[in-house]
Amino acid sequence: MKFLITGAAGQLGREWVYYLQGENISYTAYSSSDLDITNRNQVFRILERDVPDVVVNCAAYTRVDDAEDQKEAAFSVNRDGVKNVADACKNFHAALIHYSTDYVFPGTAADKERYPAGYPENAETAPINVYGQSKRAGELILEECELANWLLIRVAWLCGPYETNFVKTMLRLAADRDEIGVVDDQFGSPSYTFDVVEKSLLLFRKNETGIFHVTGKGLISWADFAEAIFNKSGVETTVKRIASLQFPQKAKRPFFSYLSTGKLQQKNIDVINWSNGLDVLLARLKRINTKNS
Numbered sequence: 001m002k003f004l005i006t007g008a009a010g011q012l013g014r015e016w017v018y019y020l021q022g023e024n025i026s027y028t029a030y031s032s033s034d035l036d037i038t039n040r041n042q043v044f045r046i047l048e049r050d051v052p053d054v055v056v057n058c059a060a061y062t063r064v065d066d067a068e069d070q071k072e073a074a075f076s077v078n079r080d081g082v083k084n085v086a087d088a089c090k091n092f093h094a095a096l097i098h099y100s101t102d103y104v105f106p107g108t109a110a111d112k113e114r115y116p117a118g119y120p121e122n123a124e125t126a127p128i129n130v131y132g133q134s135k136r137a138g139e140l141i142l143e144e145c146e147l148a149n150w151l152l153i154r155v156a157w158l159c160g161p162y163e164t165n166f167v168k169t170m171l172r173l174a175a176d177r178d179e180i181g182v183v184d185d186q187f188g189s190p191s192y193t194f195d196v197v198e199k200s201l202l203l204f205r206k207n208e209t210g211i212f213h214v215t216g217k218g219l220i221s222w223a224d225f226a227e228a229i230f231n232k233s234g235v236e237t238t239v240k241r242i243a244s245l246q247f248p249q250k251a252k253r254p255f256f257s258y259l260s261t262g263k264l265q266q267k268n269i270d271v272i273n274w275s276n277g278l279d280v281l282l283a284r285l286k287r288i289n290t291k292n293s
């Protein structure tokens with residue numbers, strides 16, 4: 001079984017490479033400079049040459065606030081790029097694992113009441129920002145491409161040992177601040193890159209196809225998450241709970257980002273508790289820091 005990873009320098013792409021290397025699984029991996037998924041010819045040429053059994057598309061335009069002013073760029077990668085990858089997979093008979101986001105849902109306070117266990121995979125989508133709209137457009141490509149074997153995995157609040165994410169940002173800021181303001185009115189649960197990779201492979205090996213949510217169990221706010229990060233790391237910085245209105249951002253954010261993992265559980269796949277996942281991540285970050293010091 002041979003894998004091809006796109007977006008291999010991003011946080012999820014790097015986790016995939018780390019995992020495949022550790023398991024001695026055959027793969028080729030490309031960062032954006034070596035494989036630009038918006039370049040259709042290049043996508044076809046590389047798939048023809050590498051003959052992967054599975055393409056894992058970790059490439060994405062993920063700059064949520066910039067996307068508000070760069071709609072074309074976001075759609076070019078998150079919709080048109082996905083189309084190139086899906087068409088090439090179809091042409092060269094490869095399976096496709098692709099990722100999307102909780103931001104395809106509106107995340108209203110009313111939905112928090114309506115879906116206390118989180119949005120199910122088939123809940124109605126209605127993105128409230130350009131990034132979410134571009135990711136939903138990419139989802140539609142997959143749903144309509146008639147590929148024999150595809151997985152569309154939605155994740156939320158993605159965190160891992162590589163690149164930038166909330167956990168690493170909080171720890172960095174805490175190094176020289178006694179108090180950090182964190183929003184307390186946006187709710188969700190983190191997806192951990194290592195868990196996402198393992199679950200993606202598990203679903204693929206079970207011959208599952210279609211949409212799945214892979215995230216942690218347990219609903220928290222960003223402020224709860226920040227407090228847990230500091231408590232578990234022995235950091236003395238305090239979290240000041242603030243409202244989103246006090247932290248204006250260019251793109252609107254959903255208040256409710258919780259994805260239901262009921263479908264995974266129906267397939268007898270264990271779901272990680274968000275707090276246990278954080279322990280694993282902090283332990284990995286500690287090992288990486290020790291190695292680098």
Ligand SMILES: NC(=O)c1ccc[n+]([C@@H]2O[C@H](COP(=O)([O-])OP(=O)(O)OC[C@H]3O[C@@H](n4cnc5c(N)ncnc54)[C@H](OP(=O)(O)O)[C@@H]3O)[C@@H](O)[C@H]2O)c1
Nearest residue numbers: 007009010011012032036037059060062099101155157158
């Ligand atoms: N991060 C989150 O909180 C989050 C939440 C929900 C869902 N997701 C989804 O999870 C997936 C993985 O996200 P991530 O956090 O790993 O993102 P990331 O760290 O931003 O990585 C995305 C990678 O894609 C590359 N890329 C951008 N345009 C490309 C192109 N045209 N061709 C090839 N590569 C390109 C980027 O390279 P450059 O840096 O060189 O542009 C970057 O290395 C994405 O589908 C994302 O939408 C993420």
